[in-house]
Amino acid sequence: GAVSAQTVGSSAPEVIGHRGAAGVAPENTVAAFREAVRSGAGFFEIDVQLSADGVPFLFHDSTPARTTNVAEVFPGREDDPITSFTWDELQQLEVGSAYAERYRGERIPHLDDAARAATPRTGVFIEIKSPQDSPGVEAVVAESLASVPEWQRLVARGKVEVIGFDAESNRRFAALAPQIPLQQLAGTVPDAAALEAVAEYADGFSTNYRSLDADGVRRIHDAGLEAAVYTVNSVEAYDQVAALGVDRVTGDFPRELVRHAKGL
Ligand code: G3P
Ligand code: CA
Numbered sequence: 001g002a003v004s005a006q007t008v009g010s011s012a013p014e015v016i017g018h019r020g021a022a023g024v025a026p027e028n029t030v031a032a033f034r035e036a037v038r039s040g041a042g043f044f045e046i047d048v049q050l051s052a053d054g055v056p057f058l059f060h061d062s063t064p065a066r067t068t069n070v071a072e073v074f075p076g077r078e079d080d081p082i083t084s085f086t087w088d089e090l091q092q093l094e095v096g097s098a099y100a101e102r103y104r105g106e107r108i109p110h111l112d113d114a115a116r117a118a119t120p121r122t123g124v125f126i127e128i129k130s131p132q133d134s135p136g137v138e139a140v141v142a143e144s145l146a147s148v149p150e151w152q153r154l155v156a157r158g159k160v161e162v163i164g165f166d167a168e169s170n171r172r173f174a175a176l177a178p179q180i181p182l183q184q185l186a187g188t189v190p191d192a193a194a195l196e197a198v199a200e201y202a203d204g205f206s207t208n209y210r211s212l213d214a215d216g217v218r219r220i221h222d223a224g225l226e227a228a229v230y231t232v233n234s235v236e237a238y239d240q241v242a243a244l245g246v247d248r249v250t251g252d253f254p255r256e257l258v259r260h261a262k263g264l
Contacts, residue, residue, distance in 0.1 A: 012261040013242050016125055016250040017044035018231050019060060023252030026099035027067065028058040029106040033117035039255035042248075043161070045125040046114050048141060050134035055087035056111035056141065062130055068093040068108075083133045111141070115150035123159025125250075127185070131169035138169055142176040155180065163206060167198070174201040183228060189216035195223035204228055206248070209241050217244045235260040 017039060020032025028046055036044035047060040064070040064085070065078045073092050077085075085093075096103030114124050131137050145151045145160060154160045161181040164170050174182050183204035188211045189195070198205060205220045206228035220227040228248035229241050238249055238257055251257050 011242075013238070013246050013249045014042040015039075015254050015257040015261055016228070016248055017041045017122075017254035018250045018252045019047065020044050021252065021254050023233065024255070026096050026103050026106055028060055028109065029095055029103070030109055030113055030117055031096070031103055031106055033109075033114060036254050037117065037119055037122045039122075040258045041122055041254040043123045043125045043159070044114075044118070044254070045127060045163070045250055046109075046111075047127045047129035048111050048134075048137065049083055049129055050137045050140060051087040051090055052084055053086045053088075054136070054140070055090075056137065056144065057087065057090055058109040058111060058114060059090075060129060062133065064093060067098050068095050069097065081133060083130075111144055112148050112150065115148060115154055118150075118154055118159065120157055120159065123154050123157070123161075125183075126160065126162050128162065128164040128166070128169055128173065131164065131166050138173040138176055142173065142180075145177060145180060161204075163204075171201050183226070185230075187211065189219060192219050192222065195219055195225065199223045199225055204248070206230060206250070209237060209246075209249075212241065212244060212246070214244050217246060221245070232257070 017036030019027035021035040025032035025035045033044055046058045048056050049059055051057055059082055063079050064082050070078050090108045095108055096106030118124050128137055145155055162173055163183040163185055165185045181203045183206045184198045184202045185206045187208050189207050204226035209229035209232055217227050226247045229246050230250040232238050232249045232251040
């Protein structure tokens with residue numbers, strides 16, 4: 001039909017694996033990054049925070065309760081901020097078995113583990129997650145991209161972008177690393193004036209696809225920003241946002257979206 005025809009060919013939105021490929025492997029683990037790479041996605045997305053001793057680690061939630069075995073290793077600390085743990089403590093946590101028993105033993109990755117898992121085809125979207133809990137995280141990420149060879153190579157190929165919900169944090173990052181593509185995240189698309197302000201420091205705008213309509217995509221594009229959406233977990237939703245003219249689609253099942261985007 002007319003809708004699926006729009007999803008085939010060079011204009012099909014690029015696929016981004018969410019938290020790696022959170023639908024098929026434990027989120028924010030090297031196992032999930034490898035799955036995203038195998039899927040042929042253009043990028044995989046990660047969430048970065050800073051440990052109590054300043055090490056950048058990959059983790060979505062603000063506490064360890066949902067995805068780790070914290071109750072066994074550090075009883076009583078289930079609801080402590082994840083950023084109150086040192087890197088050495090984080091490495092004692094196990095983040096695979098809460099997802100599925102066969103992933104038991106997966107550890108919390110270091111930021112640089114994402115660069116090592118990425119390839120020239122499948123790069124990395126680095127989300128600066130809850131930056132108010134990780135003071136200085138923007139500088140740590142910028143310094144890593146500038147000095148770690150695996151990151152330098154990806155940056156040179158245009159395969160690293162930074163994303164975040166916090167506009168002040170995004171502005172700080174843009175000032176530190178103006179050459180790295182940056183996307184503002186928000187649950188809804190604001191008016192044209194607000195998007196013009198975003199375009200002063202960012203290259204893209206990413207929003208929840210459920211709240212997006214054709215006028216929202218037009219406002220994003222009119223501000224000179226790329227349009228991205230999260231979190232799309234069906235081919236029907238992919239077709240829906242493709243028909244709106246969205247440029248990038250983030251989802252938990254990148255293999256299915258890539259196959260669909262290729263018309264397979
Ligand atoms: O790609 C953006 C998306 O990752 C934002 O939501 O909660 O999964 O970090 P969240
Ligand atoms: Ca995220």
